[in-house]
Amino acid sequence: MSEKIWSILIEALPKMLEYGLKVTIPLTLLSFSFALILSVLVALIQYANVPVLKQLCRVYIWVVRGTPLLVQLFLVFYGLPKIGILLPAYPTAVLVFGFNEGAYMAESLRGALEAVPKGQLEAGLCVRMSYIKIMWHIVLPQAFRTAFPALSNSLISMVKGTSLAATITVTEMFRQAQVINARVYQPLALYTECALIYLAFCSVLTVLQHLIEKRLNRYGGVKS
Amino acid sequence: MMLEINGIRKAFGKKEILKGIDLQVEKGDVVAILGPSGSGKTTFLRCLNFLEIADSGTLIFDGEHFDLHAAKRRDVARVRQKTAFVFQNYNLFLNKTVLQNVTLGLTSGGKMKKAEAREIAVRALERVGMGDRLDSYPNQLSGGQQQRVAIARGLASDPEIIYFDEPTSALDPELIGEVLGVMRQLAQEGMTMLVVTHEMDFARTVSNKVVFMEDGVIVETGSSREFFERPKTARSKEFIRSILEKSESPMERRTPLSKISKIEPETLN
Numbered sequence: 001m002s003e004k005i006w007s008i009l010i011e012a013l014p015k016m017l018e019y020g021l022k023v024t025i026p027l028t029l030l031s032f033s034f035a036l037i038l039s040v041l042v043a044l045i046q047y048a049n050v051p052v053l054k055q056l057c058r059v060y061i062w063v064v065r066g067t068p069l070l071v072q073l074f075l076v077f078y079g080l081p082k083i084g085i086l087l088p089a090y091p092t093a094v095l096v097f098g099f100n101e102g103a104y105m106a107e108s109l110r111g112a113l114e115a116v117p118k119g120q121l122e123a124g125l126c127v128r129m130s131y132i133k134i135m136w137h138i139v140l141p142q143a144f145r146t147a148f149p150a151l152s153n154s155l156i157s158m159v160k161g162t163s164l165a166a167t168i169t170v171t172e173m174f175r176q177a178q179v180i181n182a183r184v185y186q187p188l189a190l191y192t193e194c195a196l197i198y199l200a201f202c203s204v205l206t207v208l209q210h211l212i213e214k215r216l217n218r219y220g221g222v223k224s
Numbered sequence: 225m226m227l228e229i230n231g232i233r234k235a236f237g238k239k240e241i242l243k244g245i246d247l248q249v250e251k252g253d254v255v256a257i258l259g260p261s262g263s264g265k266t267t268f269l270r271c272l273n274f275l276e277i278a279d280s281g282t283l284i285f286d287g288e289h290f291d292l293h294a295a296k297r298r299d300v301a302r303v304r305q306k307t308a309f310v311f312q313n314y315n316l317f318l319n320k321t322v323l324q325n326v327t328l329g330l331t332s333g334g335k336m337k338k339a340e341a342r343e344i345a346v347r348a349l350e351r352v353g354m355g356d357r358l359d360s361y362p363n364q365l366s367g368g369q370q371q372r373v374a375i376a377r378g379l380a381s382d383p384e385i386i387y388f389d390e391p392t393s394a395l396d397p398e399l400i401g402e403v404l405g406v407m408r409q410l411a412q413e414g415m416t417m418l419v420v421t422h423e424m425d426f427a428r429t430v431s432n433k434v435v436f437m438e439d440g441v442i443v444e445t446g447s448s449r450e451f452f453e454r455p456k457t458a459r460s461k462e463f464i465r466s467i468l469e470k471s472e473s474p475m476e477r478r479t480p481l482s483k484i485s486k487i488e489p490e491t492l493n
Contacts, residue, residue, distance in 0.1 A: 119315035127329025219361040
């Protein structure tokens with residue numbers, strides 16, 4: 001009996017891993033990149049106090065943070081076709097995951113931007129750097145350093161969040177586990193295996209986070 | 225006249241910080257701006273560089289007229305090109321090395337080639353004795369070293385005047401000397417400087433003019449020798465006395481403590 005389970009698990013591993021590496025990871029990276037760009041824009045608009053756009057950003061964050069991710073997915077994939085907006089499953093997932101996590105990341109970044117001392121901006125103005133250049137070279141890099149742990153959180157949470165894409169017909173790693181389970185019916189063993197692969201992915205990211213933080217610390221380190 | 229400042233007014237909310245400041249500065253002048261805290265010295269300096277926008281006031285810089293309240297973007301850039309600003313808290317770019325801190329303003333916006341900027345920056349850093357720490361980050365430096373880098377950053381753009389906003393106030397006492405030393409050297413080389421300071425020794429021996437401010441107005445202005453030897457107003461007399469007492473007899477300031485220790489045995493008995 002247990003030998004049979006082992007052989008099922010061993011057989012399932014490459015199939016799940018394949019979808020993990022081919023779908024889950026790229027889907028995460030695409031969605032995260034989209035979320036990152038969006039969150040930088042949304043945070044900067046608020047930091048720079050751009051009228052109208054700033055209010056729009058607040059509404060965006062309010063709505064996205066106040067509604068469930070699963071409902072957002074269903075709304076876009078099953079709901080929008082009713083008014084003629086029909087998106088394929090994969091792009092829908094990228095869009096919804098990006099917009100969703102982007103709202104949280106924008107708040108992390110906004111807080112980090114506001115924590116950068118005002119004097120950094122003033123010093124830049126005094127040596128005749130443009131506002132954009134000061135933001136790009138001085139303020140944003142420092143804000144990224146501060147927000148880095150929170151942004152890492154978002155990335156890790158997104159890796160696991162992509163499993164929700166299974167509900168809108170994207171065959172990613174979890175969907176693959178369901179498919180295999182439907183054939184052999186070993187839910188305990190197969191979903192444990194699936195969970196362990198997610199854990200492995202997130203462990204790699206945690207180690208990466210630690211290494212990058214070490215490198216970022218070079219200018220925030222102790223006095224020599 | 226290099227710099228002619230007329231009628232600067234500035235209020236934060238209902239509180240009037242500057243109530244009409246006029247000042248004339250000649251090339252090579254080292255002007256010490258003295259006065260008790262809250263007298264508007266720092267705000268005055270910040271208005272000159274558009275870090276604060278004055279409610280009114282004009283600036284004539286080398287014959288060019290500028291409106292301190294309604295300056296156009298181009299005018300702001302023009303004024304800042306002629307000036308450098310040294311902050312109380314140094315404000316070095318924390319994510320940049322010493323060298324980058326100085327070159328960034330030179331190269332930004334394609335103003336200058338990298339190699340040329342580097343050369344100028346190294347020269348400026350050597351001038352303040354920081355030529356051996358090019359690749360350090362600000363957090364690896366002492367306050368005195370950071371402030372010297374900040375001065376080099378200002379020098380690199382070849383300004384006609386440098387504004388110093390309490391450049392030594394954030395420093396540990398043993399680090400003040402190295403920064404004042406650099407400023408003294410700049411003064412001797414003929415740099416025009418406007419210095420908000422509490423360092424009476426600097427005001428007396430390095431600056432040639434003194435401006436004494438209180439409650440948003442200039443109470444007295446004159447040569448530094450005159451100011452310290454024959455202060456004209458009662459208020460400045462009092463200020464000089466109180467400052468000199470503080471700076472010249474640090475031990476005496478502690479007398480209350482020694483008195484307490486004398487009393488202590490009795491109270492213990």
